[in-house]
Amino acid sequence: MDSKQRLTETLYKTISDINVWQDVLRDISLLTGASRCIIMQRDKKTAELYITQSIYIDLASPVLYGFSDEETDSYITHFYQSDPWTEIELKNYPVTPYAMSSFLPIEELKKTEFWPWLAPQGINDTAVIEVFNSTEYWISINLYFDGYNEAVKNRCLDLLSEYKPLMNAVWDLGQQFRASKSSPESLYYFLEQQKSPSFLVDSNSKVIKANNKGLALLDCNDCLVNLKDNLLFIKNSEMRSRLRNEISVLSERKYIIENPPKTSFNIGELTFHCTLLGNGEDIIGRDTALRLVSIESREELLSKLLSPIWEVACLTRRERELVEVMASGGRVVDFMHEYGIAKSTAHAHWGKVKEKLQVKDRSEIFAHHQLFLETSN
Numbered sequence: 001m002d003s004k005q006r007l008t009e010t011l012y013k014t015i016s017d018i019n020v021w022q023d024v025l026r027d028i029s030l031l032t033g034a035s036r037c038i039i040m041q042r043d044k045k046t047a048e049l050y051i052t053q054s055i056y057i058d059l060a061s062p063v064l065y066g067f068s069d070e071e072t073d074s075y076i077t078h079f080y081q082s083d084p085w086t087e088i089e090l091k092n093y094p095v096t097p098y099a100m101s102s103f104l105p106i107e108e109l110k111k112t113e114f115w116p117w118l119a120p121q122g123i124n125d126t127a128v129i130e131v132f133n134s135t136e137y138w139i140s141i142n143l144y145f146d147g148y149n150e151a152v153k154n155r156c157l158d159l160l161s162e163y164k165p166l167m168n169a170v171w172d173l174g175q176q177f178r179a180s181k182s183s184p185e186s187l188y189y190f191l192e193q194q195k196s197p198s199f200l201v202d203s204n205s206k207v208i209k210a211n212n213k214g215l216a217l218l219d220c221n222d223c224l225v226n227l228k229d230n231l232l233f234i235k236n237s238e239m240r241s242r243l244r245n246e247i248s249v250l251s252e253r254k255y256i257i258e259n260p261p262k263t264s265f266n267i268g269e270l271t272f273h274c275t276l277l278g279n280g281e282d283i284i285g286r287d288t289a290l291r292l293v294s295i296e297s298r299e300e301l302l303s304k305l306l307s308p309i310w311e312v313a314c315l316t317r318r319e320r321e322l323v324e325v326m327a328s329g330g331r332v333v334d335f336m337h338e339y340g341i342a343k344s345t346a347h348a349h350w351g352k353v354k355e356k357l358q359v360k361d362r363s364e365i366f367a368h369h370q371l372f373l374e375t376s377n
Contacts, residue, residue: 003027003030003031004031006027007024007027007028007031008166010024011024011163011166011167011170012170014170014171014174015170015174015177016174016177018178021039022063022065025037025038025063025065025066028141028143028159029066029143031155031159032143032145032155032156032159033145033151033152033155033156034066034145034152035122035123035144036065036066036067036121036123036144037064037065037066037141037142037143038063038064038065038067038141038142038144039063039140039141040063040140040142041137041138041139041286042089042137042139042140043136044134044136044137046086047086047087047089047090048086049080049083049086050137071121074117075117079113079114079116079117082114083114084104084109085100085104085126088100088103088104089128093130093138094128094130094140095130096129096161096164097128097129097156097157097160097161097164098127099125099126099127099156099157100125100126101124101125101147101153106125106147106148109124110124121144122146123144123145123146124146124147125144125146125153126142126144126145127142127157127160128141128142128143128160129160129161129164129167131164131167131171132168132171132172132175141160141167143156187200187277187290188200188209190292191210192212194211194213194292194294195213196273196294197210197213197214197216197217197294198210198214198293198295199214199293199294200277200290200292200293201232201247201290201291201293202287202288202289202290203287203288203289203291204244205231205232205244205247205248206230206231207227207230207231207232214295224239224268224269224270225295232244234267239268242265242267243267243272246263246265246272247274247293248287250263250276251279251287251289253276255276255278255279259355260275260276260277261275261276262274262275262276262358269297270295270296270297271295271297272293272294272295273293273294273295273296274291274292274294275292276289276291277290277291277292278290308324308327308369309327309357309365309368309369309372310323310324310327312356314356315356315357316349316352318339318341318349319349319352319353321335321339322335322346322349322350322353323353323357325338326365326366327366327368327369328366328369330362332346332347332362333346335349
């Protein structure tokens with residue numbers, strides 16, 4: 001198998017495994033002589049690279065090839081803002097590949113604040129091509145090399161031109177494959193078990209799936225929330241912006257499978273509960289995690305306050321007893337003493353209560369009970 005045939009086969013493998021792009025970059029390096037390669041997400045408005053949290057933390061990525069930890073760290077911490085090639089990409093969108101030296105000659109590059117990062121690596125030019133494009137960002141491949149070596153530069157440009165159609169195709173198919181895997185049937189079953197109108201949405205508020213109560217809510221003509229272009233939509237632009245921002249920024253919090261990030265917020269007469277269902281970043285920084293969004297009306301919230309919090313059906317007898325103690329201002333230790341329960345067992349019950357009632361501490365239970373007392377008077 002020759003090198004180009006191997007590159008083609010490796011590109012097809014990226015459809016089902018995005019990490020194989022690391023092997024693609026290795027093969028491209030071998031074919032062209034480029035010493036370093038990256039695949040990165042770029043903002044449409046600024047062309048700036050999006051630095052993922054994994055690169056910040058580990059200084060490594062499946063979409064970085066040839067860079068040492070020190071080189072990666074120094075770029076992030078010292079040279080990121082002084083990169084003159086960013087402005088070039090903003091003004092010259094790379095539909096077809098080009099070398100940066102066509103716009104910024106190497107001798108001029110040496111006068112910039114970016115040169116101290118480039119010079120020790122023996123690179124002074126980069127060829128770039130876009131492999132995926134959306135309304136908010138694009139994905140680019142950059143090959144770094146010694147621009148004085150015309151043979152290497154030409155090989156880089158020729159290869160990017162030749163393989164651009166295939167790279168575009170496999171990236172797009174990979175996007176579709178990953179989207180299909182991010183919405184398993186088990187999540188749909190979980191969605192239908194929700195007691196309130198609920199939706200699986202992506203970071204942009206696009207509805208992937210709604211439960212029956214959610215569909216009924218969307219069919220209600222006078223409801224605050226409806227569907228437009230498959231997005232959760234509110235006519236009031238300020239409310240709509242608030243909804244989309246709350247859903248989007250949830251991914252900035254650390255995802256822990258046992259206790260996923262959650263947020264609740266009020267818009268008009270509705271209360272929205274949003275739970276992150278996965279890590280908020282893929283390897284290029286795209287937010288691919290789904291969210292569970294459940295919606296309650298003020299009437300539904302008030303109806304919950306018409307009975308004591310410990311009467312929630314999902315609680316066991318012991319858990320109800322613990323919640324009743326806390327609703328009256330008590331603590332786990334008070335529950336232990338009142339019912340003669342071992343410390344480990346009491347804390348195990350408390351862990352279950354927090355999970356079932358979705359509370360962080362006993363003050364939330366106490367506050368809920370105070371509301372119940374107020375509304376029942």
